[in-house]
Amino acid sequence: MTLSRIKWDAVAIAVLLLLVIVLCVTVKLQSSSKALLTQQNEQLKQEKTSAEAITTNVLKATALFNDIAQATHDDNQASNAESEQRVVVIREALKGDGCSVQSVPAAAVNQLRAHRDKVRSGSASTDTSKPAG
Template identity: 35%
Template sequence: MKLRYKLVIVAFVVTVIGSFIWSAGHYYSKYQHEKERADEAVRNAESATAITRNVLQSLQIINTVIEANQHAKQQIALESQRTEEDIKVAVADDDCASRHVPAAAADRLRKYANSLRTDSGGTVASKPDY
């Protein structure tokens, strides 16, 4: 064979090997890029999961507090009803219970009740509920 054909064959083999090396480098770079994207997606998903878990835990705590407050309100209402019934029974035969309370005494009691509400941070009732 002539030297010319040998050089062409060697050039062809070198070109094929070079294209394999370039191809391997190119696809390895793409692989690295996609791996980084996938790792970032996993980190984002884990972060979102942690945030969702924290939100759900906060909601459970809030629901527990709301339940406890509702239960306390129910207990207070029941105790208030029992107290009201006890007072009605206690003063049922008393002629003093059917008399009107003097206006000055009622105003003084109202002011006292308002001061208690103000001190406890509640709302102040400016008018009686009758």
């Protein structure tokens, strides 16, 4: 073997060792990067699940509020229809009475309406500590 032949073998071995080291470092960096991406992916999945739960709860609450509003509206409609029926019955009962043709004083009408509004607003209230009336 010649001296030049030994040098080239040593250089080739050194290059191969350097190539193996570079490949090992690259694999290690890729592995670390994959672990980091996996961790971020899990975190994003948890955030997605949390956001879906919040959205579902908001939709349920909105549906509940809509149901309550619809029930209140239906109750008001029924109350108005019942009031109209009472007016008809009262008019029929007072048809032949001479006093029924006289108009009711405006102050009395206003007081009755204020009392009606107070009763209606009190029935919608959830405060049970106050006595009725």
